Amino acid sequence: MYVTIVGCLFCLTVITVLAAFIELGVLNTPLALGIALLKATLVVLFFMHVRYNTPLMWVFAAAGFFTLIIFLALLMQDYMSRDWQRPPAEFLL
Numbered sequence: 001m002y003v004t005i006v007g008c009l010f011c012l013t014v015i016t017v018l019a020a021f022i023e024l025g026v027l028n029t030p031l032a033l034g035i036a037l038l039k040a041t042l043v044v045l046f047f048m049h050v051r052y053n054t055p056l057m058w059v060f061a062a063a064g065f066f067t068l069i070i071f072l073a074l075l076m077q078d079y080m081s082r083d084w085q086r087p088p089a090e091f092l093l
Helices: 002-021 025-047 055-080
Strands: none
Touching: 002 025
């Protein structure tokens, strides 16, 4: 079972690297993030044994991901509220 999951993770890594060399425009980042999400899901389910635990463990794992999403949303809110400043012309060589 673990060898199969490691093989899937390796294949997904190869797909991520190959996709980086293909020009997909604005779809490059969502594709890479989707593959990363799939790889993270495989690691959590199988290597952290969440798949075989009680439903209470599923609740705690989901709560952890929900907390992560909240933190990332707050981080992006702060980042996007900043003003972009152009550097002075003497720094552009």
